[in-house]
Amino acid sequence: MRRVMLGVLLTGALFAMSLGGCAGEPDEGGEAAGDTYRIGAVLSLSGPQAGLGEPERRAIEMEVERINEEGGVHGRPVEVLFEDDATDEAKAVTAASRLIEQEGVIALIAASGTGQTMAVRQEVERAGIPQMSLAGGSVVTAQFSEWVFQTPWPNRIVVPFTLGYLRDSGVTRLGLLIDSGAYGKDGYDVIMAEVDRFGIEIVADEQFNRGDTDMTPQITKIRAAGPDALLMWAAGAEAATVLKNNAALGGDSPLSVYGGPGNGRIELIQGAGDAAEGFTFSAGKILVPEAYGVGSDEYEVTTSFIDRFTERFGVGPDIFAGHAYDGIYLIVDAMKRLPEGFTPEDLRDEIERTDGFIGAGGTFTFGPTDHNGLSEDDLTMYRIENGEWVLVGQAR
Amino acid sequence: MGGTELLQFVLAGLKNGSIYALVALGFTLIYAATGVINFAQGEFYMLGGMLSVWAYADLGLPLPLAGLVGVMATAAVGGVFELGAIRQRKDGDPLALIVITVGGSMVLSSMARHLFGPNERPLPLFSGGGSVSVFGAVLEVQTIWILGLTALAVVGLWYLYNRTGLGRAMRACAVNRDAARIVGIDTRLMVTVSFLLAAALGALAGLAVTPLTQTAFDVGPTVGIKGFAAAILGGLGNPIAAVVGGLVLGMLESVSIAFISSTYKDAIALIVLLGVLFVRPQGILGRSRREKV
Incomplete structure (x- = not known):
């Protein structure tokens, strides 16, 4: 009997939790009006x-x-x-x-x-x-x-923008560290197709899988190839681990790490802490709307959205x-x-x-063959300084 | 490739290997008590990190206490899971129990998703950042914690198994459940205890790794698979074998990256696993079934 009671209690508790989790969900469906x-x-x-x-x-x-x-x-x-x-x-x-x-x-x-x-x-x-x-x-x-x-900036726009910035920063030998998931693969294909155009040589080319707990072997191998910088193409939580491993391995001379829009997440800063300092990545201008120019239409639209979202949900979009x-x-x-x-x-x-x-992501102009509508003008480079996103401006 | 780099690969292998070892120990404990693979073991790893983060960030407890809360609470979840789900299946049919553990893992990760949100959450390093140099290779201080906690867990388990009545009773159950029951051992209690211990070991691994990787509701299955592979590789049912299996798997991955390619590291590790099992189906240190009979 006691065991049955326990089962009932447990089921009840699970049910209550799932209800609690659903309470905030919107009313789905609804009567057809x-x-x-x-x-x-x-x-x-x-x-x-x-x-x-x-x-x-x-x-x-x-x-x-x-x-x-x-x-x-x-x-x-x-x-x-x-x-x-x-x-x-x-x-x-x-x-x-x-x-x-x-x-x-x-x-x-x-x-x-x-x-x-x-x-x-x-x-x-x-x-x-x-x-x-x-x-x-x-x-x-x-x-x-x-x-x-x-609506997002696809890799075929972001990758050339990022490679252009790397070239202008004097990078000629680049190490790659890629998330083996769909987003990383997509970025990787564009990187390999475009990199020659920017006079950059890929000297090391490593991957990691979702859920990997340690990337020091990959970074050790990349460091051994002697690159000027490390380009990471990843959107998940593993990006913070990469930054931490790189900082630990580098000691006084860690590799400069660059990334893309998938890294524009506050969780990366929280997770990597000091190791995130100096990390540079490309993304749209929504992270720091001042990039649009204070007072511009884009700035007004984006800040209005950010303010309303923050007021309602207690966190920024x-x-x-x-x-x-x-x-x-x-x-x-x-x-x-x-x-x-x-x-x-x-x-x-x-x-x-x-x-x-x-x-919020830029200015969209669609056409019969362009269903993304964004351009490199809608992108900018950020660097993490003192735990915040700081604009480093357009490369070109 | 220089000696320093080689050493760096070895250290990385040891670090990942000891994480796998802790998770593999959990698989092995439960297998010894029930003859069942617990597919919720990865979720204990997730809960260990997640509940510690919760105690630290949401309850505001100091880190050592938060870690203790995380491990104890996960152990409690393991015990409740056994009492509420595993024990309810009275005939102990292994296939049914395995399916129950698969379901349990889904319930646990969905609950974590609802209670703690979809995003990854951080935990500070146990004793600040920094690293020490070992013959030129870099060893993060947190890695020393991971290695140390694994060693502590192994010694603790050895002591439990060889020097305490409870441990001897558990071993007796593992060797022959019916005979153990005849000599007056509460075999059901031993199953519950092994779930408590397995959950605590998984949680310890999750707690030790979270400062390096953060944690999220969905980190369980990946680590669970690795721990499972390590347990099989070493030989199921034997704690020392689980540790050996974990370290060998970690080394294999690291060496694959060093000499072949990071693209295929998991594939290479699993191919070696298959190769070993082909030669020694009972695992590297496992005793073959025939001996038991």
Whole structure:
């Protein structure tokens, strides 16, 4: 009997915890209101990429409320239906088809990760609705689909920008340390394709896997090759471990480490501590909006978003929240430009006509062959000094 | 490649190896008591780091106390898991129990995700930063902690197994459960104790590594697989074998990076694992089953 009681208690406790965790979730689904515009969002709210999906959901939720307070679109409210893909491609496809078939969404924000983004493409193309991806893989827009748009700076823009900065800093011999996941591989392919153009030689080329606890063997090998600098292409928590291992191995002469937008996370500074000092990486201007120039339209848009987000959630938005902000507004902005009664196909055409839309990640100008719409002008270099992001300006 | 660099690879291998060894010890303890592979072992590693971070950052406890809380609380989770889930399966069918541990690992990581959030969280180094030079190679002070804690755990286990009544009872269970029950040993209690110990060992590893790597709700499975491989490589059911397996696996990875490629380090380590098992299916130090009969 006692054992049964314990089982019941345990089950009860688990149930209470899962309820507690769900209390803050938005009301999903909801009754179909004939006069609302429904947009679907497939995000990674659990699984390894939950750190991306959660801020994305918050940003969309907050901005949709704001859009509706200001009268919605054509006087009709906008509703975003969230689905969790659990960082799983198959679940992303199921979620997308549910949103399309059962909820009749007119556009889909999907997804947090590159893998899930590519996986739902067939559903989107079959249904003929526009898809707005929040994932940074170059493949998202390089493998072009007329239905798919992308808000983050893809590696094919960020990598040449970063290599240009390295060249201007006098780096000719470069060591690479790459995350073996999709984001790192994508960056690696672009690096290898572009590096010759910048007169840089790759002298060491090492990888690490997600969840690795120690990168000293890789860094030891890279150091032995005598590079001028180390370029790390990684988005996960392991980046902090790399910086720590490098600082420990280097002693008085650690390698200078460079990185990309995946490293623009406050967790990196918290995790690496002193070892993060001097780390230099490329990213969009949302981390320090002054990069846009104080008083510019971009500056006003971005700081307004940062202020509202910080006030509501108690933490500042990261770059992923910024990508979601751009995603929802690129769709809603196009909807507002269309007359009432538009079709999803009209919406796709109108999004493609976006010209000079100012978002948190930069200024978007789409075209029939450019569904990312950003350029190197939307990027800048940061260095971590005294535990904060400091602008080091454009290389060229 | 110079001697200093070679030594650096050896030190890295020892460091990773002793982490794997601690996790492998947990696998081995539970296997000895139940004949089951506990696939939630990686989650104990995660919880050890995560609960210590929680005690340190959220409760504001000093670091040594927070670490103690993290390890004890994880041990308690291990015990509750055994009482609430494993023991409920009365017939002890190994296949069913393994499935229960797989489910348990999912429950534990989802709960950690809900309670502590999706992002990685840091813990300060035990005794500040810095490193010492060993013949020119660099040894981080935290690595000395990891090696020391592993050594302490091994000595503690050896003492428990060879010098205490409880340890002898556990060994008796491992050799022959029915015979142990006949001589009056509470075999069920021994299973619970081994889950407590396994959870504490996993938690100790998580606690020692978190200052170097941070921790997150999803770090368990990767380390769990490595620890499992180490336990198999050494020979299941024998604590010394688990430590040997862990150190060999850590060295293999490090040497693969040094002489072949970091791209294939896990593949190379697993190919060697398969090769060893082909020659010695019972593991490097494992006793073959036939001897037992």
